[in-house]
Amino acid sequence: MPHQRSEPSPAKPAQATPSSSPPLAPTRAVQTEERSGHGPSGRLGTLALGALGVVFGDIGTSPLYALKESFVGHHPMLVDAPHIFGVLSLIFWTMTMIVTLKYVFLVMRADNEGEGGSMALLALLDRNLARGRWLGLMTMLGVAATALFYGDAIITPAISVLSAVEGLTVVERSLSDLVLPITILILVALFVIQKHGTQRVGTFFGPVMALYFVVLAVLGAHNIVARPGILGALNPWWGWHFFALDPEMAFLALGAVVLAVTGAEALYADMGHFGRKAISLAWLYAAFPCLMLNYLGQGALLLAHPEAIDNPFFLLAPAWARLPLVGLATLATIIASQAVISGAFSITRQAVQLGYLPRLRILHTSPTAEGQVYLPIVNWSLLGFVILLVLAFRSSTNLAAAYGIAVTGTMVITACMLGVLALKVWRWPPVLALGMTALFLVIDCAYFLSNATKLFDGGWFPLLVALVAFTVLSTWSTGRTIVRRSLAGAGIDLDLFIRSTARSARRVPGTAVFLSATTSGVPAALMHNIKHNKVLHERVIILTVATLPTPHLAGEARITITDHGDGFYRILLRHGFLEEVDIPARLQSIASCGSPIGGMTTSYFLSRQTLIPSEKPGMAIWRERLFAWMTRNAATPMEFFNLPPNRVVELGSQLEI
Numbered sequence: 001m002p003h004q005r006s007e008p009s010p011a012k013p014a015q016a017t018p019s020s021s022p023p024l025a026p027t028r029a030v031q032t033e034e035r036s037g038h039g040p041s042g043r044l045g046t047l048a049l050g051a052l053g054v055v056f057g058d059i060g061t062s063p064l065y066a067l068k069e070s071f072v073g074h075h076p077m078l079v080d081a082p083h084i085f086g087v088l089s090l091i092f093w094t095m096t097m098i099v100t101l102k103y104v105f106l107v108m109r110a111d112n113e114g115e116g117g118s119m120a121l122l123a124l125l126d127r128n129l130a131r132g133r134w135l136g137l138m139t140m141l142g143v144a145a146t147a148l149f150y151g152d153a154i155i156t157p158a159i160s161v162l163s164a165v166e167g168l169t170v171v172e173r174s175l176s177d178l179v180l181p182i183t184i185l186i187l188v189a190l191f192v193i194q195k196h197g198t199q200r201v202g203t204f205f206g207p208v209m210a211l212y213f214v215v216l217a218v219l220g221a222h223n224i225v226a227r228p229g230i231l232g233a234l235n236p237w238w239g240w241h242f243f244a245l246d247p248e249m250a251f252l253a254l255g256a257v258v259l260a261v262t263g264a265e266a267l268y269a270d271m272g273h274f275g276r277k278a279i280s281l282a283w284l285y286a287a288f289p290c291l292m293l294n295y296l297g298q299g300a301l302l303l304a305h306p307e308a309i310d311n312p313f314f315l316l317a318p319a320w321a322r323l324p325l326v327g328l329a330t331l332a333t334i335i336a337s338q339a340v341i342s343g344a345f346s347i348t349r350q351a352v353q354l355g356y357l358p359r360l361r362i363l364h365t366s367p368t369a370e371g372q373v374y375l376p377i378v379n380w381s382l383l384g385f386v387i388l389l390v391l392a393f394r395s396s397t398n399l400a401a402a403y404g405i406a407v408t409g410t411m412v413i414t415a416c417m418l419g420v421l422a423l424k425v426w427r428w429p430p431v432l433a434l435g436m437t438a439l440f441l442v443i444d445c446a447y448f449l450s451n452a453t454k455l456f457d458g459g460w461f462p463l464l465v466a467l468v469a470f471t472v473l474s475t476w477s478t479g480r481t482i483v484r485r486s487l488a489g490a491g492i493d494l495d496l497f498i499r500s501t502a503r504s505a506r507r508v509p510g511t512a513v514f515l516s517a518t519t520s521g522v523p524a525a526l527m528h529n530i531k532h533n534k535v536l537h538e539r540v541i542i543l544t545v546a547t548l549p550t551p552h553l554a555g556e557a558r559i560t561i562t563d564h565g566d567g568f569y570r571i572l573l574r575h576g577f578l579e580e581v582d583i584p585a586r587l588q589s590i591a592s593c594g595s596p597i598g599g600m601t602t603s604y605f606l607s608r609q610t611l612i613p614s615e616k617p618g619m620a621i622w623r624e625r626l627f628a629w630m631t632r633n634a635a636t637p638m639e640f641f642n643l644p645p646n647r648v649v650e651l652g653s654q655l656e657i
Contacts, residue, residue: 047278053205055270055279056287057336058156058263063294064163064313064329066259069400071309074457075252079306086242087253088233088299091260092292102440103267104283108276110421115551116271118145119350121417123549123577128425138417145413146347147469151406151462153344154382157337158389159403161186163396164333167326170314183390190334191383195374205335212332213290219316220297227300254450255404262407269343345375353547353577355480356473358634402458404451412448415440479627482618484517492522494564502566505536511602512537519544519572525607528651542570545581552576561592569593582642604643606650
């Protein structure tokens with residue numbers, strides 16, 4: 001397994017860790033590749049428009065179901081003025097506290113060189129915290145947040161598209177039988193086009209969502225003008241009054257109210273694409289005002305017509321505009337689904353690079369945008385689960401019960417990781433860091449516990465998905481550590497190998513590149529080559545590829561070369577977890593190992609271990625079997641590292657774990 005997660009940053013002194021060997025100090029030459037900035041480029045207004053289309057697709061479609069589910073969901077309540085004002089007050093202050101204060105003003109400051117998301121935050125903590133209890137806990141929480149994201153990625157397309165297509169029943173009741181077939185057809189088409197990439201479609205995202213948000217605001221404002229008293233719901237007193245009037249129902253209503261902020265994590269996850277300023281601008285001056293106008297408009301409608309609770313979003317519009325509104329809402333939900341699908345591709349790619357998943361087939365869909373990738377296995381797996389979810393739950397109301405737990409669980413984890421970051425990395429005063437963390441944990445835990453009451457009504461689904469994903473992520477990471485330890489324990493010192501073998505073996509023309517998972521010892525492929533073929537190439541390169549917990553490397557030593565004499569070189573290639581690795585291209589840039597490396601005179605030797613589960617101390621036997629199965633089905637290093645297939649030699653061996 002040549003792909004290795006390296007713990008220390010090249011800017012720090014090398015540290016020996018259980019999961020990686022220390023990088024070797026350069027003895028002959030060190031080459032540095034410069035890399036330009038990777039922040040988003042373009043005018044702030046253009047970036048804000050793009051953010052409006054991509055980042056706010058999920059939270060922008062929440063008005064289709066959030067207010068309705070608060071009254072007619074799994075905990076129905078009376079549609080009267082105190083409850084309407086109470087729910088709207090909770091929605092407004094939830095969006096203010098969670099989205100504006102927590103994510104826009106605080107969480108988005110926790111950027112990893114401009115990148116955001118649970119994996120980027122975990123990598124940021126990994127780079128700044130010393131080895132120990134805190135980092136171990138943060139690693140577990142970061143992996144759990146990533147696991148919960150997959151549950152969210154399955155539910156979001158299902159509930160978004162289904163809730164939009166359900167608008168057809170408002171236009172014509174007889175169309176109810178077509179809701180499920182049309183929903184499935186749209187979802188299949190959405191996932192089929194993923195292989196073509198989102199670059200062309202993405203140019204329409206911003207304008208379509210801008211139109212959608214304008215329509216939200218206009219529909220809401222029209223009803224607010226008729227009943228301006230609804231603006232009083234912005235007063236937090238109504239939220240407190242709701243709890244005082246009916247505390248049990250108010251607590252249960254939180255499980256539906258939080259649907260208004262689904263997609264808040266997207267603000268952080270997509271920060272690398274648009275930047276904090278553009279996302280903040282789009283939220284504060286466009287998305288937030290338009291959303292609140294629509295929610296208040298729905299409340300004004302319900303004050304006069306409580307029966308409109310069946311679907312207040314579509315009933316805001318006059319009869320002639322409802323069918324076009326269904327079309328526009330469907331486009332908006334497709335965009336929202338596209339954003340979370342692309343997010344699933346990105347976070348899976350990060351997990352692969354950081355060593356939490358095996359190598360997967362990753363296709364680039366844009367010649368210029370490095371972040372636009374397509375993973376077939378992720379795409380088709382998501383489609384299968386989404387269709388099963390639609391057929392099993394059959395309505396957005398049923399799906400809403402399953403939606404909140406994944407969202408609120410991720411929010412709780414983000415609050416914990418943010419608190420550790422503020423205390424240990426930002427060095428905030430303990431009172432301030434702990435006070436901030438406690439505030440957000442109280443809010444997030446209240447929403448999580450409210451959603452937990454719907455565990456047996458569908459809330460079990462995202463938890464099941466998260467459990468499976470967490471098991472896979474943690475098993476792969478732990479298994480790789482065990483394999484590296486086994487290989488390191490059985491390894492031979494390279495200098496000793498050179499003294500005993502290199503001068504006595506027959507040397508043949510050309511260059512042999514042996515990929516190694518560690519930066520010490522002799523790779524198994526090299527040992528097998530000398531044992532069975534009895535020859536060594538004139539130039540032997542032992543190559544290790546190390547992924548660092550930083551998105552991109554710029555101005556740092558990305559290549560370390562150690563000359564061991566007799567034509568032996570050890571090379572360490574470092575790269576960020578958002579960068580692609582093209583080994584032949586990187587090696588061709590090296591000029592300090594004699595003649596250029598590459599072409600038909602260079603062969604690449606890989607070692608493929610057949611893993612045998614055993615009773616040795618390590619993991620449970622079923623996890624060892626799972627790890628062995630993932631290893632067998634991982635993508636080949638040839639495609640992952642862009643190696644020429646006709647120049648690759650694989651040598652197999654068996655290893656007990």
